[in-house]
Amino acid sequence: MLPEMSGLEVCRNIRKTSNVAIIMLTKKPEPAAFLPIQDEVARLIHLVQDLHQLSLAEVGQLHLKKTNIDIVGLIGTIVNMYEVEASERGIELRLERWSSNLIPLLRVDPNRITQVFVNFITNALSHTPKEGKVMVQIEPLDQEVLVHVRDTGSGIEEEHIPFIFDRFYRADKDRSREHGGMGLGLAIAKEYVEAHKGDITVRSTKVKGTTFTVHLKYREKEMQENIMENIMYIK
Numbered sequence: 001m002l003p004e005m006s007g008l009e010v011c012r013n014i015r016k017t018s019n020v021a022i023i024m025l026t027k028k029p030e031p032a033a034f035l036p037i038q039d040e041v042a043r044l045i046h047l048v049q050d051l052h053q054l055s056l057a058e059v060g061q062l063h064l065k066k067t068n069i070d071i072v073g074l075i076g077t078i079v080n081m082y083e084v085e086a087s088e089r090g091i092e093l094r095l096e097r098w099s100s101n102l103i104p105l106l107r108v109d110p111n112r113i114t115q116v117f118v119n120f121i122t123n124a125l126s127h128t129p130k131e132g133k134v135m136v137q138i139e140p141l142d143q144e145v146l147v148h149v150r151d152t153g154s155g156i157e158e159e160h161i162p163f164i165f166d167r168f169y170r171a172d173k174d175r176s177r178e179h180g181g182m183g184l185g186l187a188i189a190k191e192y193v194e195a196h197k198g199d200i201t202v203r204s205t206k207v208k209g210t211t212f213t214v215h216l217k218y219r220e221k222e223m224q225e226n227i228m229e230n231i232m233y234i235k
């Protein structure tokens with residue numbers, strides 16, 4: 001799907017929402033009747049903001065507010081946020097530490113990195129059937145931390161994999177915009193991870209499930225800073 005086509009789609013949705021509001025106004029409705037319009041406007045604002053961030057990222061202008069982050073704590077908080085949704089869907093959502101290795105603090109923008117994992121976890125939950133599993137695993141290596149988001153869901157056909165990180169691309173059979181998302185979540189995840197000089201890999205088997213892995217590298221400077229912070233903390 002071409003970005004321009006979806007730009008048109010955004011305009012069409014704005015026009016549709018505005019027409020609905022105008023028709024409603026002529027009928028002197030109850031205030032509550034405006035709630036769906038408010039939801040739709042909020043969704044469109046969110047969409048335009050996402051597109052703006054993607055455009056900034058594409059030209060290397062994405063603003064990152066980096067701080068030293070305990071990645072295990074951050075991922076733990078995100079997983080907790082989705083526990084209720086997972087249990088309502090009858091899916092087991094679990095966070096696993098690979099080993100007991102201490103992981104140095106990472107210098108990342110916590111809001112952007114949260115967005116990345118929210119996108120992977122919401123995708124995993126919406127493509128995994130009842131009684132399935134979504135596991136988030138943190139694997140510390142020498143030079144980088146890997147964070148895997150694994151699901152036992154529908155999987156992705158091989159032919160779609162090269163395109164799933166493209167804007168507005170949706171691999172599902174029912175690709176109409178009436179159902180599901182806009183196809184922006186993975187494009188955003190990719191841009192945000194690359195802005196941190198990391199990368200994403202994906203493995204998927206139809207029916208068995210999908211694993212997205214985010215590679216976040218430690219940098220020499222970060223390791224030095226972490227060591228200094230630990231020394232100061234011990235003092």
Ligand SMILES: Nc1ncnc2c1ncn2[C@@H]1O[C@H](COP(=O)(O)OP(=O)(O)OP(=O)(O)O)[C@@H](O)[C@H]1O
Nearest residue numbers: 123124127155164170171172181182183184185186
């Ligand atoms: N864990 C997954 N299992 C199966 N298919 C997936 C998974 N994650 C992504 N996909 C496929 O990749 C497509 C692109 O994902 P992406 O997150 O970019 O868009 P979306 O979820 O459809 O919409 P949005 O994230 O904008 O709400 C999805 O439409 C889906 O077909």
Ligand SMILES: [Mg+2]
Nearest residue numbers: 123181185186
């Ligand atoms: Mg998504």
